[in-house]
Amino acid sequence: MAFEITNELINNVTLYVENSNDKALNELFEEMHYADIAEVLEEVSFDEAVYIIKLLDSETTSDILIELDETVREKIFEQLTAKEIAEEIEELDTDDAADIIAELPEERQEAVMSQIEDAEHVKEIEELLTYDEDSAGGLMAKELVQVNENWNVLKCVKEMRIQAEEVTRVHSIYVVNDAGQLKGRLSLKDLLVASTRTHISEIYIPKVDAVHVNDSAEDVANIMRKYDLEAIPVIDDNEILLGRITIDDIVDVIKEEADKDYQMAAGLTQDVDSDDSILDLTKARLPWLFLGLVGGIGAFLVMGGFEESFSENAILFFFTPLIAAMAGNVGVQSSAIIVQGLANDDVKGSINNRLLKEMLLAALNGVVLAVFLFLFVWVYEGKIDTAFAISISLVVVIIVAGLIGTFIPLFLNKRGIDPAIATGPFITTSNDIFGILIYFMIAKIILGI
Amino acid sequence: MAFEITNELINNVTLYVENSNDKALNELFEEMHYADIAEVLEEVSFDEAVYIIKLLDSETTSDILIELDETVREKIFEQLTAKEIAEEIEELDTDDAADIIAELPEERQEAVMSQIEDAEHVKEIEELLTYDEDSAGGLMAKELVQVNENWNVLKCVKEMRIQAEEVTRVHSIYVVNDAGQLKGRLSLKDLLVASTRTHISEIYIPKVDAVHVNDSAEDVANIMRKYDLEAIPVIDDNEILLGRITIDDIVDVIKEEADKDYQMAAGLTQDVDSDDSILDLTKARLPWLFLGLVGGIGAFLVMGGFEESFSENAILFFFTPLIAAMAGNVGVQSSAIIVQGLANDDVKGSINNRLLKEMLLAALNGVVLAVFLFLFVWVYEGKIDTAFAISISLVVVIIVAGLIGTFIPLFLNKRGIDPAIATGPFITTSNDIFGILIYFMIAKIILGI
Structure with missing residues (x-):
């Protein structure tokens, strides 16, 4: 049934x-x-779109x-009068209107x-x-x-009829006391x-189940997903019922959160899609590329520092990209595993345990790869000492890289910073420099230069 | 209200x-x-969990x-008899049971x-x-x-009562003909x-709205998200109503699809989380690292091939990590922008247009970065010719890398392969080698070596 233009x-x-x-x-x-x-x-075209909006x-x-981008x-709103926009707003639910x-x-x-015109609507949007x-x-x-807990069933049904006209999908009937505090819900069958x-x-x-008005969108999404809820009421510090959130909005939050993490991991600083202008895409891409450039210059300086030591052993330089x-x-x-775990709220245990596990894991991976590299x-x-120096370095570099990748997102998260920024070019770039530095230092020691 | 253990x-x-x-x-x-x-x-502990499952x-x-992992x-099922598992299955909806x-x-x-015991349940699960x-x-x-289109309202209400007992949330009343073909839906109010x-x-x-039984989960998710649906009926080639999909399952699909793309971009070959065993995590990580190792060896061979040409100009080697x-x-x-666009089904226009746009974008980014690198x-x-050679190479490398990153996911998608595999180490590794090769070739030409 997918619609095709x-x-x-x-x-x-x-x-x-x-x-x-x-x-x-x-x-x-x-139709x-x-x-x-x-x-x-x-x-x-844009003029055609405005024509159609004014017509319908x-x-x-x-x-x-x-639904529009x-x-x-x-751009369409720029062509409409305040009156025309107000008419659109009147038709919308308060969340979309706001x-x-x-x-x-x-x-x-x-x-x-x-x-x-509707003063109540204005107050709610405000x-x-x-x-x-x-x-x-x-x-x-x-x-x-x-409905109020003090109403009888007759009054309740009457009031519900009036309220339900404003609500696209009812989902739940919430019960409040005279102060407006959320007390529970009413089953249609019991009624x-x-x-x-x-x-x-x-x-x-x-x-x-209810959420607090200041809870983060991501927390609300996790709760609704965990408990399979289609709607959840929102309360304030005094348990006053303020509104409700429905699953269709949460679906968008889940999608956007995941897309955002993915984009950050790929080195895109803002929400862009492939149809955006070259200027917008440049704004999203260039900052991370610049970081990569600075990192590359850092690697250049590190290598230059070892130029004399290794002038007789140029082969060592050829393994820096590796x-x-x-x-x-x-x-x-x-870092991706930690970031995803944090987003899904299932990273438990202490940071030390995490680091220990990552160290074992990285060591295991590192040794397997190092054996292969050694043989190559x-x-x-035909130089066993060079092969040995490069392979040992590789193991150490992998362990350090794994520890940095595990530690940084956990650290950022503790500081209240979105850990997803750690999975992209940021970690690649810092690990590049650290990796190359460690590599040359260890090679220098092992080869006794 | 977040529950805390x-x-x-x-x-x-x-x-x-x-x-x-x-x-x-x-x-x-x-409670x-x-x-x-x-x-x-x-x-x-596992024994405690089994004790509790047997108790409740x-x-x-x-x-x-x-809800369990x-x-x-x-592991729990291994401790239960077939009879005990069957009792659990009887309580579940057919989708979870299956x-x-x-x-x-x-x-x-x-x-x-x-x-x-319920023969109907068995048939449906099968x-x-x-x-x-x-x-x-x-x-x-x-x-x-x-409900059948030929029933009257009285019969309809009676049948609905019986059916509704089996259904956790009704959402919609579907109307079929005698052959079981989906004809439409019934509004409770009209009834x-x-x-x-x-x-x-x-x-x-x-x-x-309906989906075909063979439609992909991702397509169903896109449709339900686009049209804000909380349930959608499923039909076969003959339009026979076979079942329905509810939004809570779709929320999981959206989350899993996004998580999977993110994991692939990060170089994890299977669905893992931070609590998995070191062996499972190694299985997910090692294949991509091995690819990186092979790529690194490729880069080593490329650099070795240019060793003699550039022996007087070792500085060129120090820019390979950059x-x-x-x-x-x-x-x-x-590639991330294309992969995300494909997942959201909003990549329109021809491949050639995409490539042209990426070329312009990459050229713009490349020139900005190259100017900076040139000055550095x-x-x-103090060598203007070297600075010139490196900077020009950088622009060309960025353009080629952008084109490869755009082309590969589009190509994979056309071939019916999940384009997300192109965003991770696969593209990084191939671009590493191509980049270094192009760099040395251009530097060689410009410096006239």
Whole structure:
């Protein structure tokens, strides 16, 4: 059932816009899912996209707008009046509305907010804008179904009907007390079998998972994933029910977190994709490359320092790319395992135990590889002492690289810094230099130069 | 609300097991979520875990077992009889049941299946076992609520009640015809307002997203994420409704796919985590390190080939780690962007356009870096021709590395091979060798040696 954008479809859309054939456009898009329409709008020209957004009713376009790439959305909003944007915002749930308002330039934010008619909606969006976007508060929507523990079933059902109209998917009925504190949840089945005069306090389930409004988005994602939850209520310090987070937003968080870690490991400093401009891609790539360049100059200086010692033994220089590559690879491997463990919240035990384990692991890998390298150098060059010096160095370099790769992410994590920055060029570069330095020092000692 | 395993809790559990204090254990675990109990079982000794599994009723333990690490679960199952395992399986939904059966050694699979009392459950599990685990069929459960378009509302409600007992969360009511073909879905609201004699065919919504049983898990995840679906029905070639997939399973797929790509980029050949044994970790790490070693030997041979040419100009050798690092970094960056784009299904346009864009991008980055390197070498060594040779080489190496990094994942993807294998040590290693080779060739030409 995967939707595919065909050239024919795009050509038709372009043609209809050219001829102002609004009827054909309306018919075409009526049948399509808003996520698919968003894809079409990203393929047609910018003027055509604006034409279509202005044509369709705001109930449809609001859903389309939240699916668009942020850059495309921003450009479209530049062509709309504050009034037109406000109409879109009115159709959206508070969480999406707040996300979109936050993207607008500050002077426009106020202009748009002042045009929104529903005062309650404005107040809720303003509250959501106060939370960090990577926290539970930044993810939650104000739309939810909540009932008071002191209501009877009759009143409860009546109130629920009204509330449910605002909520796309109900998921759970939350129970609060007069102060608004979350007390538990209500099962629809229990509600239906109870008599109309029964008080909610007699039938609700006084146990419900909740997250704090300041919990990080990543923590919320881990909790919802672990407990297989489709929605979770959000509370503040006083246990007041503030909103709820649904699984569709969490799916995006999980995807984005994983993508971000992957990008950092690959040496990309910001969230980019292959369709971004060359300038954006350069901004994401150049800083890490520059780090690599500085690292390479460091390696150059190290090698220059050993030039005289090894002038009779130039073959040692020819193994520096090997040593650097091994140090880099081992560092990336060991740090990736730690970073992923930290992200999944399953790194237990002390740092010392981790380091000890990595040391044993690296030693095991190192010895296997060193035996192979020893045999190659011995057979190829016929110099057993050189072969010995290079191989011993390789083992030590691999152990040190593994320890650095394990220690740095754990250290960064303790300091509250995202450990994912340690898996990319940062660790490769530092391990390159350390590796080459250790290599020459050990070779010098073993060969007695 | 994040659950934390305290030492006190573990000590208590150990003490209760030692004293066979079943009452205390039952009370303790009654209050806990099964995902938390699973965490406790992974912390206590293996014998204690088996004791607890045998103590708790199978309704609870079946949920705990699916949350356990596969290795822990396998070890526990070795201590249970086929009958005991069958009792656990009976409590599980068909998708989890099939996943667990698939993990058992073949001779045990039959023994366990023959002990399951519910013949329908056995048949459904057997069907699910025939599908590839990375396909929609491998993800779906047979439990769902389906009604026939020819039923009237009265019959429909009656049948739904019976079916709903088997289903943890209903999500959607699917409508089929007499042949079992998926025709659409039914809104609960429409059902409730219709008179009891109305036929379902008059009130159902004849539009429903579905996936084919052989669609890949990754495709299903992309569709559910794009359309914000919490459940999706699965059909075969004849549109027969076979089962449904729920969002909680998709969350795991998204997480695993992203983790896998990240691990491949870091040079880990299989799914490992930091708690795995040194042997498992070695198996995951050593193959890529070996590749790096072979690459390093390749670089050694290349350098050896240029030894005589550059014997008067040893400084050129000292820049090989820099050249190799830059080639590796650029290759990883460009391939990561393509791999991520392919995973998210948003790489559009022709390969040639991609390559052209990457060439421009790499050239831009390369020139900026080369200017910096030129100034350094010129000032530090005072040799303008050497500085020129190294800098020009750097630009060419970066462009070639970017093109290789872009081309390989696109090529692998066309061939149906997971492009993620191209982002790790594979591309670093090949770019190292190519980079060094290009570097010396260009330097030789420019310096006229």
